[in-house]
Amino acid sequence: MRLLVYNRKSGLVSHFGVEVFLEMLHADENVSLHDYLAGDAPRLTARDHVVTAGGDGTLSAVVETLLASGRPARELPLIFIVPGGSSNSVARSLGLSFHPGGWRRYLSAYREVLLDVGRAAGKPFLLCVSAGVSARAVAGAEKYRGKGRSLPYYVVASLVALLKYHKVTASNASVLHQGPEVIIANMPVFGGLFKLPHVSPSDGLLDVFRPGPLNMGAWYAARPYRGISSRVSHVVVEGEGIYELDGEPGGPLPVRVAAEPARIRVALPAGG
Numbered sequence: 001m002r003l004l005v006y007n008r009k010s011g012l013v014s015h016f017g018v019e020v021f022l023e024m025l026h027a028d029e030n031v032s033l034h035d036y037l038a039g040d041a042p043r044l045t046a047r048d049h050v051v052t053a054g055g056d057g058t059l060s061a062v063v064e065t066l067l068a069s070g071r072p073a074r075e076l077p078l079i080f081i082v083p084g085g086s087s088n089s090v091a092r093s094l095g096l097s098f099h100p101g102g103w104r105r106y107l108s109a110y111r112e113v114l115l116d117v118g119r120a121a122g123k124p125f126l127l128c129v130s131a132g133v134s135a136r137a138v139a140g141a142e143k144y145r146g147k148g149r150s151l152p153y154y155v156v157a158s159l160v161a162l163l164k165y166h167k168v169t170a171s172n173a174s175v176l177h178q179g180p181e182v183i184i185a186n187m188p189v190f191g192g193l194f195k196l197p198h199v200s201p202s203d204g205l206l207d208v209f210r211p212g213p214l215n216m217g218a219w220y221a222a223r224p225y226r227g228i229s230s231r232v233s234h235v236v237v238e239g240e241g242i243y244e245l246d247g248e249p250g251g252p253l254p255v256r257v258a259a260e261p262a263r264i265r266v267a268l269p270a271g272g
Helices: 009-016 018-024 041-045 058-065 089-094 100-108 131-146 152-162 216-221
Strands: 002-006 029-032 049-054 080-084 108-118 124-125 129-133 167-170 176-179 180-183 207-213 227-232 234-239 240-244 249-253 255-269
Touching: 002 041, 002 058, 009 227, 018 100, 018 227, 029 100, 041 058, 058 080, 058 089, 058 124, 058 255, 080 089, 080 100, 080 249, 100 108, 100 255, 108 129, 108 240, 129 131, 129 167, 129 255, 131 249, 167 180, 176 180, 176 207, 180 234, 207 234, 207 255
Parallel strands: 002 029, 002 049, 049 080, 080 255
Antiparallel strands: 108 124, 108 255, 129 180, 129 240, 167 176, 167 234, 180 207, 207 227, 234 255, 240 249
């Protein structure tokens, strides 16, 4: 049985119209993200396949609900990701198609992979956790959520955050990173534009990045990120301020961040 979970407010879903997505992504049952409770794990885990049509937030909500069941990865439904949001960082990280014709082929010809999930203060994330400039920018842009929280708002909030320097630290027994910004990444793309090199969501580890003095501006030019990096299974982030995870405000520092290897089943296009 295949369940489609869609977010009618996501960018591409809203642009094409819900009916178009429902017609293209025919499933045994369709449910709006806003029509089921976040704790409704039995409804999702009872399916063989769960298709998400929305953005990164839609996918994160589904993954969090599935993980709340406590079942091992092999007992969870296979997740299909149809990018229907604005940034779609997970879909970009995995190389998924943004063309409707590609979605149909994907749903009928696919291969299964196991992907890692990260946790920050016990809450799962797919993309990354950051502290410093990015976290303050996310918090500053939060008030524009009702206006689409588009890139210009985020850039303005980031420039304001750059003027308020606070040092943050990411460390464990073997690594130490200090600076105005640290990113703990599970996937290479975040914010829909910014790319971190050599990050894999299936290596069982997280990548800690700290920008060099001249690299903060590279984010806004959408260039590959450069900086000092380490690969870790866990790390503690400390300092003044807050952290964000997957583009949403998280909570106050300090926070412990850890990898959960091979935690979810995801379908990728066959032959990819």
